[in-house]
Amino acid sequence: MLRRANRRSFDLALRASGRMTPKWGSGHGTVMTAEGTGDDDWRKREVMMTAEQRAELKGRVVLLYDGHCxxxxxxxxxxxxxxPARKMRYVPLQSExxxxxxxxxxxxxxxxxxxxIFLHAMTREExxxxxxxxxxxxxxxLKAPWNWVGRLVGWMPRFLREAVYAFVGRVRYAVFGRYPVCPLPSAEMRSRFVGLTDAGCVRT
Incomplete structure (x- = not known):
């Protein structure tokens, strides 16, 4: 399982480099630029985002999550x-x-x-x-102390945290359930969610 995850990480970087120009990369994180490439295949894809959605995400930290989980x-x-600083925007994986x-x-x-997760989303520093x-x-x-917890997680040996992540991934539906549609957050949080009403979020 872990060998497969590491190989997929390497394959991901290779496939990404065919569509975008890598400026720096390490492990599971890569800085990419979508400009100045000789391959415009990615530009020819159907554009699904609205201008309003693009403006809401550009330059922000964007977390993609399983909306049915x-x-x-x-x-x-x-x-x-x-x-509290509202740094992040949240996007269901199933959304357009x-x-x-x-x-x-x-x-x-x-x-x-x-x-x-995307840092500096949709910019040259992404x-x-x-x-x-x-x-x-x-x-x-997040605010303290959770930002320090994030640093500790990042400092843990990769094989250990990937093993924990894989285990949780296998049991998450059985233990925590699966929603038939992406649930709406509270009205207070809703402005930070993008794509919740897309067709992919309401399919079973």
Whole structure:
């Protein structure tokens, strides 16, 4: 399982480099630029995001999560209530917005099988992390002491945190349930969620 995850991380970087120009990369995180490439294939994809959605996400920290997962929705609400600066925006993987963000890296929600996070989203400084790295970076955006917990998670040996992430991923539906549609957050939080009303979020 871990060898497969590491190999997928390497394959992800290779596939991304065919569509975007890497400026720096390490492990599960890569800084990419979507400009100045000779390959415009990614530009020819169907644009799913509205101008309003693009403006809401650009330059922010964007967390992609499984909108049907009971645990993932709890984690997102946990983050939103501990992010007083409102740094993060939350996008369900199943939404058209989430699919468009992943497609730039040659991924889909089914192929990635993981939460993901974008730092400086949709800018030349964009960085993309997934699996346990996404968890660590999400925690680092929160107020103390959770930002320090995120740093501790990032300092843990990768094989250990990836093993924990894989185990939780296998049991999350059985233990925490699965929603048939992406649930709406409270009115107070709703402005920080993007893509909740997309078709992919209401399919069973």
């Amino acid at each position: 009971g645990l993932c929705n709890r984690v997102v609400r946990f983050c939103a209530t501990r992010d 917005v989430g699919r468009e963000l992943l497609a730039r890296y040659g991924e889909t929600p089914d192929s990635l099988e993981s939460a993901a 960085r993309f992390f997934h699996h346990s790295d996404a968890v660590a970076w999400a925690l680092r955006q």
